[in-house]
Amino acid sequence: MAIILFFVIILTVIFLIHRSTYRRRYKLPPGSLGLPFIGETIQLISAYKTDNPEPFIDKRMNRYGPIFTTHVFGEPTVFSADPETNRFILMNEGKLFECSYPGSISNLLGKHSLLLMKGALHKRMHSLTMSFANSSIIKDHLLLDIDRLIRLNLDSWSDRVLLMEEAKKITFELTVKQLMSFDPGEWSESLRKEYVLVIEGFFTLPLPILSGTYSRAIKARTKVAEALTLIVRQRRKESVMVEKKNDMLGALLASGDHFSDEQIVDFMLALLVAGYETTSTIMTFAVKFLTENPLALAQLKEEHDQIIAKKSCREEPLEWTDYKSMAFTQCVVNETLRMANIIGGIFRRAMTDINIKGYTIPKGWKVFASFRAVHLNPDHFKDARTFNPWRWQRKPEATSPPNVYTPFGGGPRLCPGYELARVVLSVFLHRFVTRYSWFPAEEDKLVFFPTTRTQKRYPIIVKPRVEPKSCN
Numbered sequence: 001m002a003i004i005l006f007f008v009i010i011l012t013v014i015f016l017i018h019r020s021t022y023r024r025r026y027k028l029p030p031g032s033l034g035l036p037f038i039g040e041t042i043q044l045i046s047a048y049k050t051d052n053p054e055p056f057i058d059k060r061m062n063r064y065g066p067i068f069t070t071h072v073f074g075e076p077t078v079f080s081a082d083p084e085t086n087r088f089i090l091m092n093e094g095k096l097f098e099c100s101y102p103g104s105i106s107n108l109l110g111k112h113s114l115l116l117m118k119g120a121l122h123k124r125m126h127s128l129t130m131s132f133a134n135s136s137i138i139k140d141h142l143l144l145d146i147d148r149l150i151r152l153n154l155d156s157w158s159d160r161v162l163l164m165e166e167a168k169k170i171t172f173e174l175t176v177k178q179l180m181s182f183d184p185g186e187w188s189e190s191l192r193k194e195y196v197l198v199i200e201g202f203f204t205l206p207l208p209i210l211s212g213t214y215s216r217a218i219k220a221r222t223k224v225a226e227a228l229t230l231i232v233r234q235r236r237k238e239s240v241m242v243e244k245k246n247d248m249l250g251a252l253l254a255s256g257d258h259f260s261d262e263q264i265v266d267f268m269l270a271l272l273v274a275g276y277e278t279t280s281t282i283m284t285f286a287v288k289f290l291t292e293n294p295l296a297l298a299q300l301k302e303e304h305d306q307i308i309a310k311k312s313c314r315e316e317p318l319e320w321t322d323y324k325s326m327a328f329t330q331c332v333v334n335e336t337l338r339m340a341n342i343i344g345g346i347f348r349r350a351m352t353d354i355n356i357k358g359y360t361i362p363k364g365w366k367v368f369a370s371f372r373a374v375h376l377n378p379d380h381f382k383d384a385r386t387f388n389p390w391r392w393q394r395k396p397e398a399t400s401p402p403n404v405y406t407p408f409g410g411g412p413r414l415c416p417g418y419e420l421a422r423v424v425l426s427v428f429l430h431r432f433v434t435r436y437s438w439f440p441a442e443e444d445k446l447v448f449f450p451t452t453r454t455q456k457r458y459p460i461i462v463k464p465r466v467e468p469k470s471c472n
Contacts, residue, residue: 200216
């Protein structure tokens with residue numbers, strides 16, 4: 001016991017000397033590095049048990065300003081809630097900063113995921129992904145599937161619905177369709193259940209012995225990878241004899257890059273995570289915000305009832321012109337993305353000593369650019385923590401600088417599915433508000449850590465406004 005205590009004391013002394021050396025050598029942003037080794041990780045995790053979306057950052061911004069130093073998840077980190085600094089970080093990806101995420105996320109996504117790729121390979125894969133989610137592809141190929149799959153899911157709803165759970169089914173099925181051309185079925189639902197376990201392991205200690213959640217996530221990840229590998233191998237064989245399918249997997253197999261099975265599986269696994277978790281949460285939050293704002297809901301219903309009125313039948317497929325006519329819907333989408341930023345921010349690592357805003361970020365340190373803290377700052381948006389879709393009808397805020405409104409990130413790592421996400425949310429809102437009236441089944445709270453969600457998956461009671469009829 002005495003020997004262990006001796007080593008702990010020695011390590012603590014070394015840590016404190018190392019810390020003071022940094023303070024003397026660099027002009028670091030103000031802040032506290034907290035306790036040796038632990039830093040302020042406990043304060044960060046415990047702070048998010050409140051319903052404040054940014055309690056950890058708010059407290060330190062009030063004391064130190066929008067750029068501050070802390071120590072979380074085992075590493076000294078500079079937090080930024082400053083729009084200009086965030087843009088500087090985003091635009092210098094691969095030059096001054098490199099992608100860096102906690103080990104649990106890296107291990108579960110795989111080294112070939114788009115989130116972790118770097119350099120020329122990332123640029124190539126990012127471009128390929130965007131080519132399958134741009135407006136022309138959505139207009140000509142995806143919109144019909146989006147509308148069809150959303151209607152198919154709504155057909156299965158009963159009186160009481162866990163909205164977040166149903167939204168996740170919709171987005172997962174849409175992503176599977178886009179990636180591999182699979183329609184909903186037992187295979188996709190079985191895969192989705194494993195994905196739930198994978199995502200639960202993202203913000204845990206990456207040590208199977210110490211974390212049962214992480215251990216289950218690793219096992220689930222293995223099952224998902226095995227299932228996807230079988231599909232990839234089958235499609236490789238078919239590509240010789242069968243006409244190439246117009247999906248992401250087909251594009252990967254047909255490219256001249258000769259990707260391995262492992263590379264393709266990691267890539268698709270990460271895209272399925274992105275499609276599953278982010279858009280579905282935004283769908284849920286949009287309904288929650290609208291439920292709590294009857295005026296916004298009434299205006300949204302009016303817009304979509306006008307679209308239905310022009311159709312020969314309520315269930316007639318939506319067209320691109322219908323989507324483009326959803327002006328107020330886009331205001332709702334913008335405001336939901338601003339208030340419920342699913343990606344609260346991004347981690348990067350300094351590749352060299354970096355001077356910015358009069359401070360130095362030492363080489364090797366992590367930085368966290370917080371998008372949500374900017375979105376919720378009243379200096380940038382009036383009554384920033386109030387849901388107000390009409391703010392996007394007024395030019396000063398509708399034309400906000402790109403570094404102030406960043407729901408999809410920016411720079412070389414701009415979310416490649418940003419336009420697709422907006423279309424999916426708009427089509428979902430159209431079908432939902434024209435088919436149902438609803439009210440919350442019970443009170444539910446928002447949770448912002450480790451992921452953005454509602455505590456009880458937002459249970460609602462739905463009643464048909466008009467019974468849908470098939471179009472003959």
